[in-house]
Amino acid sequence: MRGKPTVYDLQSAKGRRKWLQLHVDSGQEAAAAVEAGIVILSCEPDHSLEPIRAAAPTAFVSAGMPHGLVSSPQEAIREGFKILKRGADAVYCSHSPFFIEAMAREGIPVTGHVGLVPNWATWTNFRAVGRSADEALKVLRKAKDLENAGCACVEVEVVPVELADHITRNTHMITMGMGCGNACDTQYLFSCDVLGTNTGHYPRHAARYADFAALERELQAKRVEALKAFAADVASGSYPEPKHEVHMSAEALEGFLSKADRL
Template identity: 75%
Template sequence: MSRRTSVYDLASRKGQRKWLQLHVDNAAEAAAAVEAGIEILSCEPDHHLEFIRKAAPMAFLSVGMPHGAVASREEAIRLGFRMLERGADAVYCSHSPRFIEAMAREGIPVTGHVGLVPNRATWTNFRAVGRKPEEAVAVMRAVKALENAGAAAIEVEVVPVELADHITRNTPMITMGMGCGSACDTQYLFSSDVLGTHAGHYPRHAKRYADFMALEAALQERRVEAFRAFAADVASGAYPEAGHQVAMGEADFERFLTLSQAP
């Protein structure tokens, strides 16, 4: 697009297209995502945020509000506006609907979360949520609570495909699907899972398209090799060579000695 993707753009094309979405960790990943045609990004509100925004000026950017960062509606509103000022197009919030409603009433686009919500996983453990009818009803009630609070979008994580499809068809919110098949409005993954940047657990819905751990290990070996070669050259006198330093003419140096001894 020739302008930044907006909430209106996403909402007006709900049910008409599948949007690609990535959670990125830095500006390099954001730039690569944009070049690959991915129009929806998410990130943390850390020191990378402004650089990510600059690297992806036209992308729709949902920025996470740290869970527990606010303890009142006023604090939520204040932090929400601050995140918009820093470049967010929407504020991801896993707090209760009362905080989301407070921000939404001020025109702050908010992304809610249902299903497997990592910040609340003590209540569910890290597993698929909504397989049983009673639990699926609870998920749907949570969806409606967020919808009624005014959320613009909702992350739907690791729920059955049938439930994710039902949610998507029965809410005006933009559904951001992770581990829900292809039922939601966006197909959402973390760049760290796509790129293989970590040695930790990879969830069932993740698919690695690269092995950056191996690439980084190879780069680290090259770093060590280069540093050892540098150290060896210094020890042997091979570095620095004449071309690596600046020389002072003999006459100029003598003049310096004379001047330095003057009273």
């Protein structure tokens, strides 16, 4: 595909193409993702959004609206447009359909969320959601509510493959699957898990392909080693050497001192 995918492009390819998707934390990660063929990205709406947009101009970027940021539909619309103006192509929102519908009516592409939703986890705990028939129906109902509110995309996180498949086949929304097998329209992971920058818990669905945390520990040790060597050289008088210094000529120094005394 030439250029940046649009909502229309994604929805037109539904059922015919599986997309790779990655949550990234920096412009470097965004650039690497695009070079690797990953053109659907998500990120936080913090200081990293603009660098990510600049580094990945051909990617579809969904930036999150912090949960609890807005308390009225009008605020949701205002904040949604702010996120788009900063470079996002869609606004991730885990708020209720009440807020999502307001943004969607104004043409703001919104990404909703069903299944294991961290911001709503007090109601489910951090576990697979939808394994029983009744709970699966609740997840499906929430997906339908988001669809009716006008969501363009919906993140489907840690639900049974069968449920994710049913939702994907019965909605025009782009389903962004995390921990749902290969049932959704995108295969979605976080860069911190893929690259191994995560130093905490790795969820069951995560796949680690590098150990950047170990590399960072090694890099930090080298930083400390270099700075200790610098400090030791200063203490011993080995630094600075003459080659590190700049001196005035005798004539310039004499002229400076004669005038400095007058100040």
